[in-house]
Amino acid sequence: MGLRERKKHQTRLALIDAGFELFLAQGYEATTVDQIAAAVDVSPRTFFRYFGSKEELALDFTVEYEELIGCALAARPDDEPPITALARAFREFIHGMETNASEDTERFLRHRRVIDANPVLLCTSFARMADVEKKLTTEIARRQGIDPGTDPRPRLLVALIAAAVRVGFECSVDGDHYLDSLVANVERTLDLVEAALGPGWDQLSLGSSGQVATKASSPG
Amino acid sequence: MGLRERKKHQTRLALIDAGFELFLAQGYEATTVDQIAAAVDVSPRTFFRYFGSKEELALDFTVEYEELIGCALAARPDDEPPITALARAFREFIHGMETNASEDTERFLRHRRVIDANPVLLCTSFARMADVEKKLTTEIARRQGIDPGTDPRPRLLVALIAAAVRVGFECSVDGDHYLDSLVANVERTLDLVEAALGPGWDQLSLGSSGQVATKASSPG
DNA sequence: TTGTCATCTGTCATGGACTGACATAAATTG
DNA sequence: CAATTTATGTCAGTCCATGACAGATGACAA
Structure with missing residues (x-):
């Protein structure tokens, strides 16, 4: 598995972890995609390249x-x-x-x-x-x-x-x-x-x- | 029942009818709230005063x-x-x-x-x-x-x-x-x-x- | 009828979810 | 290193939904 693929996998997990952490802390609705993306330090647009929607992550x-x-x-x-x-x-x-x-x-x-x-x-x-x-x-x-x-x-x-x-x-x-x-x-x-x-x-x-x-x- | 209430009821039904007509014609997702509102000749904002969401109408x-x-x-x-x-x-x-x-x-x-x-x-x-x-x-x-x-x-x-x-x-x-x-x-x-x-x-x-x-x- | 009041409505501004287009940066491959 | 592929960022835009404010309209009493 190359570096590129490893990084992708890593980003994906990071988004999931950040998402659930925020969901649990402040609720699902109250959490914005921007917040999740910011927590992982990627652009909001990139978030949607990993998950079709906020719901899909959840x-x-x-x-x-x-x-x-x-x-x-x-x-x-x-x-x-x-x-x-x-x-x-x-x-x-x-x-x-x-x-x-x-x-x-x-x-x-x-x-x-x-x-x-x-x-x-x-x-x-x-x-x-x-x-x-x-x-x-x-x-x-x-x-x-x-x-x-x-x-x-x-x-x-x-x-x-x-x-x-x-x-x-x-x-x-x-x-x-x-x-x-x-x-x-x-x-x-x-x-x-x-x-x-x-x-x-x-x-x-x-x-x-x-x-x-x-x-x-x-x-x- | 006063004129005001009758008008409201009428608008509500008109929105429902227009909504379903559009849903059946072009699909639920493809139909925008603006279209439904336009079909009944009310502002999109008014739509949301009758229905909390597009889904609620459906x-x-x-x-x-x-x-x-x-x-x-x-x-x-x-x-x-x-x-x-x-x-x-x-x-x-x-x-x-x-x-x-x-x-x-x-x-x-x-x-x-x-x-x-x-x-x-x-x-x-x-x-x-x-x-x-x-x-x-x-x-x-x-x-x-x-x-x-x-x-x-x-x-x-x-x-x-x-x-x-x-x-x-x-x-x-x-x-x-x-x-x-x-x-x-x-x-x-x-x-x-x-x-x-x-x-x-x-x-x-x-x-x-x-x-x-x-x-x-x-x-x- | 008229004036007051409550309520409905339109307009405007805003925010969040999501998408397409394009350019850039990075990794892969030879 | 050069060429290709692919991931990412930026930007612009659509749609859903909501709050605020002002104007229009029906309700109602004098």
Whole structure:
């Protein structure tokens, strides 16, 4: 790796560090791109050559996390039931946060703190989750030999498990033991959804892809 | 209602109509606030006196919809099981779109088309859904006599049903029979989640709010 | 009708996010 | 070292959004 590339990488990290430091100190909105650029001693224009927007910097690490989840699912054995595979993939992802190098954990926590403090960032990270769900859906559908274009079941299953994880995140409040509480809460919501979904869903999955038996579907 | 108030209401609607017309014609991003203001013959500054942002105009109607869902749930009888109450509330909301005056339906469809075409708007409307979920959670928790602060089950249930509805929306593609396909798809995903969740969840709901029996929770 | 008051509106100035164009400085390569 | 590639800085400009102020307009009472 040449000097040029090293410098670029270095500048990129410096921008991220300066950005998060400022975000945590004075808030995301209150921090201007000019401030971040000044802290790293580059021109504001250069900032936008590294990150398409201020938001992109704030959400930079989510890209890694998104990939991790996909990999975690891909690593599950092919013959594992979809619910189990998904739930365990998410569990492993969450536990990965714990067992990582403490530097990564620090980064993760800073990241969460900044995002949680800002509705716009939070909303965008949700939107990204929708993309992740699409990828997971593809994988689940592949395992089941189902066409996700016509049969909504893989998509629905992924959405349900992801919703449980999200609730687990939401239940965790910032504090000294944030990571512990996060892990515990996600475990809990995943337990709940697995226990609740398990029997009924497995039954649905056995049927063909056609119309499902509607029960009590007439409202009012 | 005085002349002043009528004029205001009129200007507001004119801005909305002009805005959506331009959004549909040339896209949301490509449409500037100045253009919308010019189309209604008001100053750009005045635009921001009616809407806090361009986005607020684009998402204006969602406020109504959000309220409708809350009302639909509140209207369900108190002794109805939570899953049923939630599912039927959403069903009624969706069917309300069908039975509404055709003008409202037109507006709804335009609205959907603009939002679906823009990732940022789509993401923000999701984020708003999170707020709706909070309100629904409060209502469900009240019905069950549960404290939503310590017990994640009401929150989880709402998140699961809402996820099903969202998948129903996602499965529906724009076209001549968008509304029909939307209704059918949401019905379908709600059927699925009700059928899958029904037995298992009811069992969970019978237990006390304490730790749920974990099954197969050791990953790997 | 008239005069007062509240409110809506336009104009102006400003700041922050972001982009295109161009020139300069630096690294890479031969 | 020279030539090429690439990163960076500077500059100008657009768009979104907001505060301040003044003028226009509807509301209302005398």
